[in-house]
Amino acid sequence: MDMRLEFIVLPVADVSRAKAFYTSLGWREDADIGEGDARVVQLTPPRSDCSIMLGPSLTSAAPGSLDGLYLVVNDVEAARTELIGHGVDVSEVFHVAGGGLPLANGQKRTPGLAPKRASYFSFASFNDPDGNGWYLQEVTTRLPGRLW
CATH class of the missing domain: 3.10.180.10 (2,3-Dihydroxybiphenyl 1,2-Dioxygenase, domain 1)
Known part of the structure:
Protein backbone atom coordinates (compact mmCIF):
# COMPACT_ATOMS: atom_id res chain seq x y z
CA MET A 1 0.00 0.00 0.00
CA ASP A 2 1.29 3.44 -0.93
CA MET A 3 0.64 6.17 1.67
CA ARG A 4 2.12 9.61 2.08
CA LEU A 5 1.43 12.34 4.60
CA GLU A 6 0.26 15.15 2.32
CA PHE A 7 -0.82 17.98 4.65
CA ILE A 8 -1.64 18.90 8.21
CA VAL A 9 -4.63 21.09 9.04
CA LEU A 10 -3.39 23.93 11.23
CA PRO A 11 -5.96 25.58 13.51
CA VAL A 12 -5.68 29.37 13.18
CA ALA A 13 -7.92 32.29 14.13
CA ASP A 14 -7.14 34.44 11.09
CA VAL A 15 -6.30 32.69 7.82
CA SER A 16 -4.89 35.83 6.17
CA ARG A 17 -2.60 36.58 9.14
CA ALA A 18 -1.36 32.97 9.22
CA LYS A 19 -0.80 32.97 5.47
CA ALA A 20 1.23 36.20 5.73
CA PHE A 21 3.35 34.71 8.53
CA TYR A 22 4.19 31.47 6.73
CA THR A 23 4.79 33.06 3.32
CA SER A 24 7.13 35.57 5.01
CA LEU A 25 9.22 32.52 5.98
CA GLY A 26 9.53 31.53 2.33
CA TRP A 27 6.82 28.88 2.32
CA ARG A 28 5.29 28.29 -1.11
CA GLU A 29 1.63 29.12 -1.65
CA ASP A 30 0.07 26.11 -3.33
CA ALA A 31 -3.55 27.22 -3.16
CA ASP A 32 -5.78 30.00 -1.89
CA ILE A 33 -9.30 29.20 -2.96
CA GLY A 34 -12.79 30.05 -1.80
CA GLU A 35 -14.01 32.82 0.46
CA GLY A 36 -15.30 33.22 4.00
CA ASP A 37 -15.93 29.92 5.76
CA ALA A 38 -15.13 28.05 2.54
CA ARG A 39 -11.61 29.53 2.16
CA VAL A 40 -8.73 27.04 2.02
CA VAL A 41 -5.04 27.97 1.90
CA GLN A 42 -2.28 25.41 1.38
CA LEU A 43 1.37 26.29 2.05
CA THR A 44 4.52 24.18 1.81
CA PRO A 45 7.88 24.69 3.54
CA PRO A 46 10.94 24.77 1.25
CA ARG A 47 11.97 21.27 0.08
CA SER A 48 9.07 19.62 1.93
CA ASP A 49 6.64 17.05 0.56
CA CYS A 50 4.15 17.82 3.34
CA SER A 51 2.10 21.03 3.50
CA ILE A 52 -0.07 22.85 5.98
CA MET A 53 -3.68 23.69 5.23
CA LEU A 54 -5.48 26.68 6.73
CA GLY A 55 -9.19 27.36 6.66
CA PRO A 56 -11.84 28.60 9.07
CA SER A 57 -13.97 25.44 8.84
CA LEU A 58 -11.38 22.69 8.36
CA THR A 59 -11.01 21.61 11.99
CA SER A 60 -12.78 21.90 15.29
CA ALA A 61 -9.42 22.26 17.07
CA ALA A 62 -8.92 25.56 18.85
CA PRO A 63 -6.60 28.07 17.14
CA GLY A 64 -3.05 27.61 18.39
CA SER A 65 -3.74 24.22 19.97
CA LEU A 66 -1.19 22.20 17.99
Missing part, protein backbone atom coordinates in the same frame (compact mmCIF):
# COMPACT_ATOMS: atom_id res chain seq x y z
CA ASP A 67 2.19 21.61 19.60
CA GLY A 68 5.02 19.36 18.55
CA LEU A 69 5.15 20.16 14.84
CA TYR A 70 8.63 19.42 13.49
CA LEU A 71 10.62 21.04 10.72
CA VAL A 72 13.74 19.03 9.93
CA VAL A 73 16.77 21.17 9.07
CA ASN A 74 20.39 20.45 8.16
CA ASP A 75 21.76 23.13 10.49
CA VAL A 76 19.62 24.20 13.45
CA GLU A 77 21.75 27.25 14.21
CA ALA A 78 21.54 28.55 10.63
CA ALA A 79 17.78 27.86 10.45
CA ARG A 80 17.29 29.67 13.78
CA THR A 81 19.26 32.67 12.53
CA GLU A 82 17.23 32.78 9.32
CA LEU A 83 13.91 32.66 11.19
CA ILE A 84 15.05 35.44 13.52
CA GLY A 85 15.90 37.45 10.39
CA HIS A 86 12.25 37.07 9.40
CA GLY A 87 11.17 38.49 12.77
CA VAL A 88 10.28 35.18 14.44
CA ASP A 89 10.90 34.75 18.17
CA VAL A 90 12.93 31.52 18.28
CA SER A 91 14.27 29.80 21.39
CA GLU A 92 17.94 29.25 21.95
CA VAL A 93 19.29 25.98 20.55
CA PHE A 94 18.86 23.14 23.05
CA HIS A 95 19.01 19.39 23.45
CA VAL A 96 17.40 16.94 25.86
CA ALA A 97 19.82 15.58 28.46
CA GLY A 98 20.16 11.87 27.86
CA GLY A 99 18.69 12.15 24.33
CA GLY A 100 15.14 12.02 23.14
CA LEU A 101 12.55 14.55 22.05
CA PRO A 102 11.66 17.74 23.90
CA LEU A 103 8.54 17.89 26.01
CA ALA A 104 5.93 20.51 25.17
CA ASN A 105 6.17 22.05 28.64
CA GLY A 106 9.88 22.79 28.16
CA GLN A 107 11.16 20.45 30.87
CA LYS A 108 14.41 18.59 30.35
CA ARG A 109 15.83 21.19 27.95
CA THR A 110 19.59 21.59 28.16
CA PRO A 111 21.13 24.67 26.49
CA GLY A 112 23.27 24.15 23.40
CA LEU A 113 23.74 21.55 20.71
CA ALA A 114 23.51 17.84 21.46
CA PRO A 115 26.78 16.21 22.51
CA LYS A 116 28.93 15.51 19.46
CA ARG A 117 26.17 17.29 17.52
CA ALA A 118 24.36 13.97 17.25
CA SER A 119 21.85 13.89 14.42
CA TYR A 120 18.18 14.16 15.51
CA PHE A 121 18.94 15.61 18.97
CA SER A 122 19.47 19.39 18.60
CA PHE A 123 16.43 21.66 18.56
CA ALA A 124 15.07 25.19 18.65
CA SER A 125 11.41 26.11 19.02
CA PHE A 126 9.00 28.84 17.98
CA ASN A 127 5.27 29.55 17.79
CA ASP A 128 3.20 30.95 14.97
CA PRO A 129 1.00 34.02 15.66
CA ASP A 130 -1.79 31.77 17.01
CA GLY A 131 0.52 29.81 19.31
CA ASN A 132 0.89 26.59 17.30
CA GLY A 133 4.21 25.15 18.47
CA TRP A 134 7.01 24.23 16.08
CA TYR A 135 10.40 22.61 16.63
CA LEU A 136 13.41 22.86 14.37
CA GLN A 137 15.16 19.50 14.54
CA GLU A 138 18.68 19.13 13.18
CA VAL A 139 19.14 15.97 11.10
CA THR A 140 22.50 15.53 9.41
CA THR A 141 22.51 11.75 8.97
CA ARG A 142 19.25 9.90 8.39
CA LEU A 143 18.35 6.65 10.12
CA PRO A 144 18.56 3.59 7.87
CA GLY A 145 15.58 3.28 5.54
CA ARG A 146 14.65 6.98 5.78
CA LEU A 147 14.64 9.06 2.62
CA TRP A 148 15.66 12.69 2.33
